[in-house]
Amino acid sequence: MDYLLSVSNPPIIHFGKSDFRYVRKDKNRASNGANFNFMSTTVHDIKAFPPIFNAVASGDKTFEVRRDTNHFEAGEVLRMREWEYKGGGEGEYSGRELMMEITYVQRGKFNNPVADGFCIMAIRKAEA
Numbered sequence: 001m002d003y004l005l006s007v008s009n010p011p012i013i014h015f016g017k018s019d020f021r022y023v024r025k026d027k028n029r030a031s032n033g034a035n036f037n038f039m040s041t042t043v044h045d046i047k048a049f050p051p052i053f054n055a056v057a058s059g060d061k062t063f064e065v066r067r068d069t070n071h072f073e074a075g076e077v078l079r080m081r082e083w084e085y086k087g088g089g090e091g092e093y094s095g096r097e098l099m100m101e102i103t104y105v106q107r108g109k110f111n112n113p114v115a116d117g118f119c120i121m122a123i124r125k126a127e128a
Contacts, residue, residue, distance in 0.1 A: 047083035
């Protein structure tokens, strides 16, 4: 199924279903005060358990392994939000978040150690 997007008359931009990406536009400021232009940057919201979040925040962890369902690309931004798991499928956000820029993506294809459908992303703190 295809979709049409008309911002003004003209232009009309035609998109195929596979061209859509999830982009958060409801917030334009991270908790650390960094500003981002969401019209030019794709931002992916992801949950991170406290030990992972702390390792990324301290700079000890400079990579992220995820299913590649969002088709992550270098230059995009991860909004990493700390998620405190309460058990039984329940949990809540702590309110802490980091904005991390994706600098490289290794996908699982052919002869590499990444499983098909997954990716490893090199990340660094995004510049304001």
